[in-house]
Amino acid sequence: MRAEVWHSIKHTFGFKRLFWRIFLTFWLASLLVMTATGYVLVSKYTSDEYNQRYFNGVISQAERIVWRYEQDLASGNVPKGKIKDWMNQNVRRRSELIPMSISDNTGRTIYHFRMNKVPQRDRTVKLIYGLSELPYRVETRLPETPRIYKQVLYRFQSLQFVLIFIASALVSALLSWGIVRPINYLGAFSRRYANQQEVATPPKAIMARGDELGDLAADISFMVNKTHQAATTQQQLLHDVSHELRAPLARLQASAAIIEQHTPESRHVKQIHNDCLRMDALIQQILDYSKLEKGTPVPEDCDINALCERIADDMAVNYLGIPLNIECDPNVAISGYEEALHQALENIIGNACKYSAKGELVEVTTKKQHNTVIITVRDHGPGVDSDEIEKLLQPFYRAGNQMHTSGFGLGLSIAKKAIEKHGGTLRMSSPVDGGLKVEMLLPVNQKSTS
Amino acid sequence: MENEKYKILLVDDDAELCALLSEFLQTDGFAVETLNSGDAAIARLLQSDEFDTVVLDIMMPGMSGLDVLRNVRAKKQTPILMLTGRGDDIDRILGLEMGADDYLAKPCNPRELGARIRAIIRRTQNGNAPTQAVVHAELHGIVLDSGARTALVDNTPLPLTGAEFNALSLLMERVGQTITKQEMTEEVLNRPLEAYDRAMDVHVSRIRQKLSAAGINDVIKSVRGVGYQMLTVPSSSASSGSAHSTPSDQEQ
Numbered sequence: 001m002r003a004e005v006w007h008s009i010k011h012t013f014g015f016k017r018l019f020w021r022i023f024l025t026f027w028l029a030s031l032l033v034m035t036a037t038g039y040v041l042v043s044k045y046t047s048d049e050y051n052q053r054y055f056n057g058v059i060s061q062a063e064r065i066v067w068r069y070e071q072d073l074a075s076g077n078v079p080k081g082k083i084k085d086w087m088n089q090n091v092r093r094r095s096e097l098i099p100m101s102i103s104d105n106t107g108r109t110i111y112h113f114r115m116n117k118v119p120q121r122d123r124t125v126k127l128i129y130g131l132s133e134l135p136y137r138v139e140t141r142l143p144e145t146p147r148i149y150k151q152v153l154y155r156f157q158s159l160q161f162v163l164i165f166i167a168s169a170l171v172s173a174l175l176s177w178g179i180v181r182p183i184n185y186l187g188a189f190s191r192r193y194a195n196q197q198e199v200a201t202p203p204k205a206i207m208a209r210g211d212e213l214g215d216l217a218a219d220i221s222f223m224v225n226k227t228h229q230a231a232t233t234q235q236q237l238l239h240d241v242s243h244e245l246r247a248p249l250a251r252l253q254a255s256a257a258i259i260e261q262h263t264p265e266s267r268h269v270k271q272i273h274n275d276c277l278r279m280d281a282l283i284q285q286i287l288d289y290s291k292l293e294k295g296t297p298v299p300e301d302c303d304i305n306a307l308c309e310r311i312a313d314d315m316a317v318n319y320l321g322i323p324l325n326i327e328c329d330p331n332v333a334i335s336g337y338e339e340a341l342h343q344a345l346e347n348i349i350g351n352a353c354k355y356s357a358k359g360e361l362v363e364v365t366t367k368k369q370h371n372t373v374i375i376t377v378r379d380h381g382p383g384v385d386s387d388e389i390e391k392l393l394q395p396f397y398r399a400g401n402q403m404h405t406s407g408f409g410l411g412l413s414i415a416k417k418a419i420e421k422h423g424g425t426l427r428m429s430s431p432v433d434g435g436l437k438v439e440m441l442l443p444v445n446q447k448s449t450s
Numbered sequence: 451m452e453n454e455k456y457k458i459l460l461v462d463d464d465a466e467l468c469a470l471l472s473e474f475l476q477t478d479g480f481a482v483e484t485l486n487s488g489d490a491a492i493a494r495l496l497q498s499d500e501f502d503t504v505v506l507d508i509m510m511p512g513m514s515g516l517d518v519l520r521n522v523r524a525k526k527q528t529p530i531l532m533l534t535g536r537g538d539d540i541d542r543i544l545g546l547e548m549g550a551d552d553y554l555a556k557p558c559n560p561r562e563l564g565a566r567i568r569a570i571i572r573r574t575q576n577g578n579a580p581t582q583a584v585v586h587a588e589l590h591g592i593v594l595d596s597g598a599r600t601a602l603v604d605n606t607p608l609p610l611t612g613a614e615f616n617a618l619s620l621l622m623e624r625v626g627q628t629i630t631k632q633e634m635t636e637e638v639l640n641r642p643l644e645a646y647d648r649a650m651d652v653h654v655s656r657i658r659q660k661l662s663a664a665g666i667n668d669v670i671k672s673v674r675g676v677g678y679q680m681l682t683v684p685s686s687s688a689s690s691g692s693a694h695s696t697p698s699d700q701e702q
Binding site for chain 1: 464466467470471473474477478535556557558559560561631632643644646647674
C-alpha cells in the first residue's frame with residue numbers, strides 16, 4: 001500500500017515530469033532576469049559612488065597635507081618627513097592613508113607615500129589649491145575596480161529578495177500546473193478509452209479553451225471516435241463473415257455426406273469432411289477472438305478450480321492417455337469473465353496435452369499470491385526454443401512453422417487476449433528439464449485494473 | 451432400422467441445407483418433413499404426434515429454437531434434438547434444461563446427425579416397449595418403477611424426462627459405485643461421450659434439482675474427472691446449495 005502511494009507520488013512529481021521542467025525553467029528564467037537587471041542597476045550605482053568616495057578621500061587628505069605644509073612654510077621650518085608623521089598621528093589606521101605624491105608649482109615634491117610602485121598608466125592627476133591660492137599637483141592612483149558582486153549580494157540578502165524568490169516560484173508553479181494538468185487529463189482520457197473501449201467526450205472546460213491544448217483535446221476526441229468506429233466495423237465484419245461462412249460450410253458438409261452415400265469409401269469425400277472440420281474450428285477461433293475484443297461485460301465471480309477441472313474432464317476425452325494432474329489452492333476465486341477465462345485455459349491446457357506424448361504428465365496448479373491468482377500449466381513435451389516463445393503469441397504463428405499440423409496458431413493469442421482483458425499477464429518459459437511452462441497471472445479484483 | 455421408417459421433422463431457416471439434410475436422411479432410411487420457421491414448427495408439432503424425432507436449429511431469426519422448445523415441451527414430449535452453434539455452451543445447457551433430449555453442434559457431419567437421431571429413437575422407443583425387466587428400486591425414499599417409467603417420492607411422481615429417468619435408474623441400480631461419464635453417456639443417451647459434452651452433467655444436475663425440490667439432498671456425488679455416484683448414505687457435510695448449480699459443478 002505504502003509502496004503504491006510512493007509510486008504514484010514519484011509518478012506525479014518525479015524529476016522527469018514535464019511539470020518540473022516547465023516549473024524550473026520558468027523559475028530560473030524569472031530569477032535570472034531579475035538578478036541581471038538588479039546587477040546592472042546596482043553595479044552602475046555602486047561604482048559611481050565608489051569613485052566619488054575615493055576621490056573625495058584623496059582630495060581631503062591632500063588638502064590637509066597642503067594646509068600643514070603651508071603652515072610649516074610660514075613658520076619657517078620645513079622638515080622633510082614631518083608631515084608624514086603628523087599624518088600618521090592624524091589617521092586611525094595606517095591603511096587609511098591613500099598612496100599619493102604632491103608637488104608644488106615649482107615641481108618640488110612635498111609629500112610622497114607609496115607611489116613608487118604604481119605604474120604610469122594607473123596614475124591620475126588632480127589640481128588643488130592651498131589657502132595661499134597656490135596650485136598643487138596631486139598625483140594618485142586610479143581607484144581600483146570595486147568587488148561589485150559582493151556589493152550586489154549584500155543588497156540581495158534582503159526580505160524583498162526572499163519575497164521575490166517565493167513569488168516567482170509560485171507563479172512558475174501555477175503556470176506549469178496550468179499547462180500540465182490538461183495534458184495529464186487527456187492522457188488519462190485516452191488510457192481510459194484504450195482500457196475500457198468506452199467512448200466519451202473530454203469535458204467542455206478543456207474543449208473550449210481555444211488554445212493548442214483545446215485543439216489537442218478535440219483531436220483526441222475525434223481520434224477516439226474514429227478508432228472506435230473502425231474497431232466496431234471490423235468486429236462486426238469479422239463476426240458477420242464468420243457467421244455467414246458457417247451456413248455454406250454446413251451445406252458443403254451435407255453435400256459431401258450425400259456423395260458419400262452414393263460412393264462410399266471415397267478418399268476425396270473424407271478429405272472434404274476433414275477440411276470442413278478444420279474450417280469450422282478456424283471460424284470458431286476467429287469468433288472467439290473477435291468476441292474478446294468486444295465491449296467489457298460486468299465481471300462476475302469465477303471459480304478457477306472448477307473451471308480447471310471441467311476443462312480437465314474435456315481433455316481426458318479429447319486426449320486419451322495423457323495424465324492430467326490438478327493441484328488446487330482452494331482460495332482462488334476471482335472476479336472476471338468466465339467465458340474468456342474458459343477459452344484461455346482450454347487453449348493452454350489443450351496445447352499442453354496436444355504436444356505431450358502418451359504418458360507424459362500435464363500439471364495444472366492454481367495458487368494465490370497477495371492479490372494475484374497464478375495458474376500454471378506445465379507439460380513435459382518437446383518444449384519450445386526460448387527465442388520462439390515470444391512469437392508464439394502472435395496470431396497464426398506456429399512453433400517450428402509447421403503449417404499443416406492441426407491448429408491455426410490462434411489459441412495462444414486468444415489466451416493472451418483473454419488474460420489481458422482481466423488486466424493479467426501471460427508468461428511462458430522453458431524449464432531446464434524440458435517441456436513448456438505457461439503461467440497466467442490474474443488480479444483477484446477486476447475493478448482495480450482500470 | 452432399415453425396415454421401419456421413422457418420421458423426422460427438420461426445422462432450420464436455411465432451406466437449402468434442409469433440402470440437403472432431408473435428402474441425406476431419406477437415403478439413410480428416414481421419412482423427413484422440413485419446416486423453415488419456428489412458428490410453423492410449433493403449429494405443426496402441437497397438432498401432431500406423428501414425429502419420432504424433431505431436429506431443431508437453435509439459431510433461427512424470429513422465433514428461435516429455444517422458444518419452439520419451450521412452447522412444445524409445455525404440452526408434448528416429442529423427442530427433440532437441438533442443433534447449436536459450436537461455441538454456445540449456454541444454449542446447449544439451456545436447451546437440455548428445457549427438456550431437449552440431446553444436442554449436436556452445427557455444422558455437423560450428417561452421418562453423426564443420423565446416428566444421434568437413431569440413439570434418441572432407440573432410447574425413447576425402448577422406454578415404451580416393455581423389453582427391460584420391471585425393476586422396483588427404492589432408496590432414500592425414491593421409489594423407481596421401470597415398468598411405468600416413473601419415480602415417486604412420497605407417492606408424488608417426480609417430473610423426470612426420459613434421459614433423466616434413465617440416468618437416475620442407472621445410478622440407483624448401481625448404488626455405491628462410481629459410474630464414469632463415458633459409461634453413463636453410452637447407457638443413458640445411447641451414444642459415446644464427446645469432448646465438451648455437457649449433456650450428462652446437465653441431466654444429473656437436473657435430477658439433483660428435482661430431488662432437492664422433493665426434499666432429498668446430497669445423494670448423488672460428483673467424482674472429479676470420473677463421473678457420478680449414488681451414495682448409500684446422504685453426505686451431510688455437503689451444502690444443499692447445489693440445487694441451482696450449473697451443470698459443470700464439481701463440488702468436491
